[in-house]
Amino acid sequence: MKLTPINAQMSLKKYKLGVIGLGEGRSIISAALESDRWELVNVCDLNEDLCKERAREFGLTRYTLKYDDLLNDPEIEVISIYTPDQLHGLHIRQALEAGKHVIVTKPLLTSLAEAHDLLDALKQAPGKHIFVGQSSRFFEPMIHQRNDFLSGKHGEVDTVETYYISDSRWFLEKDWSRQKGFSWMYNFMIHAVDLAKWYLPGIEEVFAYGHSSATNKEYGLKVPDTMRCLMKDAEGRIATVAGSYTKPALRQIDPGISCTLRGTLGTTRSVYSHLKYYTKFTGEKMATHSYEEKEPYYFRFEGKSHHAGEYQNYIEYFAKCLDKGETPKPDLHEGLHTIAIMEAIEKSIDSGQPVQVNDILKEHSLNLQRLQ
Ligand SMILES: NC(=O)c1ccc[n+]([C@@H]2O[C@H](COP(=O)([O-])OP(=O)(O)OC[C@H]3O[C@@H](n4cnc5c(N)ncnc54)[C@H](O)[C@@H]3O)[C@@H](O)[C@H]2O)c1
Incomplete structure (x- = not known):
């Protein structure tokens, strides 16, 4: 029997989700509840007050304080991880060992030291996927630019300029931002690094400066809170990446996250804060495309410091990949290559020298070809 579009729509499978970490996990809860491709089975956080708050907010009938309850629930097919950066590696491995697919928020990891453990865990879980939730790829202006x-x-395109600058001093109030393993680069600047790498996947050399401000030091952080990086790929194409996080921001005009592509036939810029996409293609006038009407979809709670719309876009993309038996991207291999670029940035800041990404991979006995 030939399916009509409506029947075809009705026959789409709903995937069953568990969520761990209910701070930013709030956004994926909203995304799953709004999506006809997902069913939210259970949510988990160590903080019971927060579990109760989320249960009240979304009318949930269940929550748990124990990750094991998600891992051991045979109904849950996919676990989505929003715990502190330093715990992602452990929580991904546990999910794979329990036979679940994984969606992990950025950063995949805070060091390549855990890379082999994850590669081994994925090998031991045939047919399972690790998808890295690089949310900026799934934001409206960035989607149009990519298309x-x-x-x-x-x-x-031989020049890519990416940028993530924000006044994120509020983040220093979180305990884990002051614990070993936290860095502005991995938590924040990774958005800009990932966008640069999306367009120049073969970045092979990095040169970077970084500085730690007095504000940063007040909180006992040594890692830089301002970074400027130059990167190039094997063909000599160039990316510049900028990040600063503890200074007052020019809120009305700062783009938050942005990505500029300069090509022989056109230059474009996607801008996070203003939901705008600027284009100048040969033979066309410069145009400003505004997606402000989508604000309620992207920003569902107070302010703009959450990402429910992007997460809805990426879980629906993830569901389509599972339907088709395709690997959702960025996957583990691509994610590890991004972490290698991040380690090259750190090493360049420390040494004052350009650093080859391949040398970083070799230090960890990882193979570049396998990761791209
Ligand atoms: N654009 C984005 O994709 C985006 C935006 C914001 C945050 N994030 C990511 O989300 C993650 C969480 O950030 P946040 O701002 O929500 O932090 P948060 O501190 O507000 O939330 C983390 C939560 O994890 C819980 N938790 C910690 N250890 C746990 C454990 N073992 N079991 C169960 N729960 C545990 C904590 O109780 C806390 O509620 C970070 O990795 C961050 O990078 C991503």
């Missing part, structure tokens, strides 16, 4: 890039409208 134009893929359709060749930019011509040959």
Whole structure:
């Protein structure tokens, strides 16, 4: 029997989700509840007050304080991880060992030291996926820019400028931001690094400066809170990446996160804070595309410091990949390559020298070809 579109729609499988970490996990709860491709089975946090708050907010009938309850629940097919950065590696491994697919928020890891453990765990879980939730790829202006890039409208792109600058001093109030393993680079600047790498997947050399401000030091942090990086790929194409996080921001005009592509046929810029996409293609006038009407979809709670719309876009993309038996991207291998670029940035800041990404991979006995 031939399916009509409506029947085809009705026959789509709903995937069953468990969520751990209910701070930013709030956004994936909203995304799953709003999506016709997902069923939220259970949520978990160590903090019972927060569990109760989320249960009240979303009308949930269940929550648990024990991750084991998600891991041991045969109904749950996918676990989505929003715990502190330093715990991602452990929580991913446990989910894979329990036979679940994994969606992990950025950063995948805070060091390549855990890379082999994850590669081994994935090998031991045939058919399972680790998807890295690089949310900026799934934001409205960035989606339009990517579509134009893929359709060749930019011509040959040889310059990428990415940027993530925000006044994120509020983040220093979280305990884990002051614990070993936290870094502004891994938590914040990874958005800008990932966008640069999305367009220049073969970045092979990095040169970076970083500085730790007095504000940073007041909180006992040594890792830089301002970074400026230059990167190049094997063909000499260049990316610049900028990040600063503890200074007052020019809120009305700062883009938050942005990505500029300069190509032989067109230059475009996607801008987070203003939901805008600027284009200038050969033969066309410069245009400003505004997606402000989508604000309620992307920003469902107070302020703009959460990502429910992006998460809804990425879980629906994830569901489609599972339907088709495709690997959702960025996957573990791509995610590890991004972490290698991050380690190259750190090493360049420390040494004052350019650093080859391949040397970082070799130090960890990882193979670049396998990771790209
Ligand atoms: N754009 C994005 O994709 C985006 C935005 C914000 C945060 N994040 C990521 O989300 C993660 C969490 O950030 P946040 O701002 O929500 O932090 P948060 O501190 O507000 O929330 C983390 C939660 O994890 C819980 N938790 C810690 N250990 C646990 C354990 N073992 N079992 C169960 N729960 C545990 C804590 O109780 C806390 O409620 C970080 O990795 C961050 O990078 C991503």
